[in-house]
Amino acid sequence: MTRFLETPRRFRIAVVYSALIILSLLLLNLLSSPRYLWCVYPAFGVLWWPLSAYFAGREQPLEFALCGAALVSATAFFGYLISSFGHHPWFLYPALGVFWWPLSVWGARAGARRFASTAAQYIILTVLVVNLITSPGFWWWIYPSVCVVWWPIILHLTRLTKKESDPV
Numbered sequence: 001m002t003r004f005l006e007t008p009r010r011f012r013i014a015v016v017y018s019a020l021i022i023l024s025l026l027l028l029n030l031l032s033s034p035r036y037l038w039c040v041y042p043a044f045g046v047l048w049w050p051l052s053a054y055f056a057g058r059e060q061p062l063e064f065a066l067c068g069a070a071l072v073s074a075t076a077f078f079g080y081l082i083s084s085f086g087h088h089p090w091f092l093y094p095a096l097g098v099f100w101w102p103l104s105v106w107g108a109r110a111g112a113r114r115f116a117s118t119a120a121q122y123i124i125l126t127v128l129v130v131n132l133i134t135s136p137g138f139w140w141w142i143y144p145s146v147c148v149v150w151w152p153i154i155l156h157l158t159r160l161t162k163k164e165s166d167p168v
Helices: 009-032 040-055 061-083 092-098 100-110 112-134 142-165
Strands: none
Touching: 009 040, 040 061, 061 092, 061 100, 092 100, 092 112, 100 112, 112 142
């Protein structure tokens, strides 16, 4: 409790009021339509307030991006559990897409070549997962992967040609 009280005031206010709003939404949901938990979706929007208040003024864009991506993925997963548990795992599609945000924040610091290599691997893994979920009998993921591999290859080849053409 003392650690929470040592946090910035804007974060404490955001946590308390967000909790009150979410509890009010939950109560309203249970009183009006208890069979379907629709309160998860507006709670998703409300949770951005304390998350943003926590990272405001900090120079931690990667941590903010990771927490934000986790929040979006958790909301999609809870939506899946509430609305269509046991059916097609559609929650994976936004999760795979939204993690591009932290990857691009990391890539801004890592440099173009490292980002291109890592991002190409991520894209290939993403299309492989989608392929395995949607049509495991036909490996179509290879075709976009061949196109994606050109991105890091070209960046590495331009570096090699520049070193060879430099005057000694």
